[in-house]
Amino acid sequence: MKVGSKDLLLSLLKGTAVAWKHIDEDEFRRAIGGHNHALVAFIEPSTAASQALEPEWTSAIESETKGLMSIDCASTKSLCQEFGIISYPALRFFDGHGKMTSYRGPRRASSILSYLKRAVRPSVTALKSESKISKFQSGDDYAVIARINAQDPHIKILYEKVASQYKDRLSFGSVETTGATTVSCNNNRDGQQFTISDLTSINALPKLVESCLEPVIGEFTRANEMKYLQTGKSIVFYFVTSSQERDSYVSAMRSVAKMYKEYLSFVTVDAGEYGDLAAPLGLVPGAFPALSVQNPMFGQVFPYPRAKQITPEAVGGFLMDIVQGKVQPWDGTFATDAAGEHAHDEL
Structure with a gap:
């Protein structure tokens, strides 16, 4: 299907x-x-x-x-x-x-x-009160608020330029302040906030926006695979067959992904569109959902046992076992169950 x-x-x-x-x-x-x-x-x-x-x-x-x-x-x-x-x-x-x-x-x-x-609205929305700021911050998956001192007109110009560039993905609001100029970005999808006050670098604002947009659990595609493979981090792949399945996994696994984000990239993969990626990761083609961990730097793959449920606790334990050397890398072969189907033995 x-x-x-x-x-x-x-x-x-x-x-x-x-x-x-x-x-x-x-x-x-x-x-x-x-x-x-x-x-x-x-x-x-x-x-x-x-x-x-x-x-x-x-x-x-x-x-x-x-x-x-x-x-x-x-x-x-x-x-x-x-x-x-x-x-x-x-x-x-x-x-x-x-x-x-x-x-x-x-x-x-x-x-x-x-x-x-x-x-259909301006690139930057002027906000006049704290209640409007609060509503604006929570009104979109990604919302940026700039508190700009009148003595920093160059930052206002730069902020408007960045807002025009990224308005298709984030909401941008601004408010005047008599204090120090600061810019905050709320990633409400993952419950994260990023704030900067040092805006001397011309790349400070774009970097803030890109960091805010980076999902805790991303979607792996042919278009972005090199980005993930070149980070130096191991990748936790989860193959899904529907958007509902993906959303449920992301919601459940978000806390684990946050815990390991410095060392691991968590991604979902559309099994219908990129199902051919499963076999090289030690997964049985067509047997989804399924999870596997790849260390691109050393060419190692650690398929998650098919017999185990994919829960935050179980996946967290599996990752810790890999770190402690309790799980051996996949040897490139598939075990065969009693019915003659390919399967992975419990690790």
Whole structure:
């Protein structure tokens, strides 16, 4: 069963079908030709990634019917080529004034809706009271607050520039202060806050934003694999078959990932799209969910025993056993169970 089909099946069983409701080329051109904003999903129905987006996009439209629309590139190829769509799904925001911007956030309903709110407001929101600051800080997955002293006009200019660059992924607010200028970024998704007061370096603000955006548990893809492989850290891979499964794992494993983040990178992997990565990590292809630890520096792999439940306590203990040398690296072979299926013995 392809990615996304599980969600479709569950919806059908409940009596509510999940399905794209595409607009045609004429409707699309009318939508972006006016002064109204639009976030458009360019999809190709046969791709696993487009199928995975389908239930999330449908859920977003149920909450916000205005400004969200989709195009089927299988039936409107020339249109998609005209707008430079080369991979699917591609999400593009049209601001109503002729500018198109790529959406780079998570392909989840909540993130899509948050982006749509950010996209239609100023890059920086002026905040006049502590109550507004508090509400603003908690109103998005990632929120930046700059308390800027009037004697630091250059920082205000730099802050506005950074906000314009990153507004698709974070909310930016500012408030005047008579004290020292400080900038804080709240990562509400992972419960982390980053604050800086030394803004002498021109890269200080971008570094703050990138640190804030870095998830405690990220999503491993072909596009970012080198970033993870070159950090020098070992990587804890968790293969999932649905967004719900991924979200449950992230929620449960976040505390463990925070504990080991200095030494380990925790990532999830879409088993439907990148299932071929499982075998080199000592995991049985198609047997998901599954977890494995890789040390790229020494070329070692430590598959998590299939017979054990994947819980924060068990995974934490498994990681400690690896550190203490109680678990040997995978030797490249698979054990065979009584039914003749590939399996890993208990370590």
